Amino acid sequence: DAGVIQSPRHEVTEMGQEVTLRCKPISGHNSLFWYRQTMMRGLELLIYFNNNVPIDDSGMPEDRFSAKMPNASFSTLKIQPSEPRDSAVYFCASSTDREATEAFFGQGTRLTVV
């Protein structure tokens, strides 16, 4: 397996534009996580899906952020409209939903909003 695949790797956009980040989890994994990493706040969990259903979205900062998982092999995180304070590295991770599970991370998307 190629691991967790995220795209794009880098994104530069102007304030107010819509941004869509994409993630393909490891085949067979039924849990998917979106994290945001900044120098100030470290790694923050934004949202967690299990079997394509959002289980916990308490970390989603505000209504400008939305996430979907239309099937087991694809998820998106959308920011509309984007703001400079959204600049961060966004990571996607996947695992199985059992106690013995190990989380695997993608390489991240570095988002810069100017």
Place this chain on the structure above:
Amino acid sequence: KQEVTQIPAALSVPEGENLVLNCSFTDSAIYNLQWFRQDPGKGLTSLLLIQSSQREQTSGRLNASLDKSSGRSTLYIAASQPGDSATYLCAVLSGTYKYIFGTGTRLKVLA
């Protein structure tokens, strides 16, 4: 609410030293604890996974221990090398199967 803390925040040591990185968590009801390594500008690489029923795990020069009752884990790195320079993160799996991360320890091993 689970909170994870790592100390020290940064560490700089000469090559060859044995190191101990610390991780503490506030809620002992965890399923497992995982140590990760992150190189600058890169993603997270899993190093060791310790189940809640286990006391330690070893991989090469790395040894991680878990004391669930006291809410602590340590990552021991033997005979450190410059290639070990990175940020080390611990994460606990608890609650509704979500991972909560510590703030990380930035390690620099000097040649």
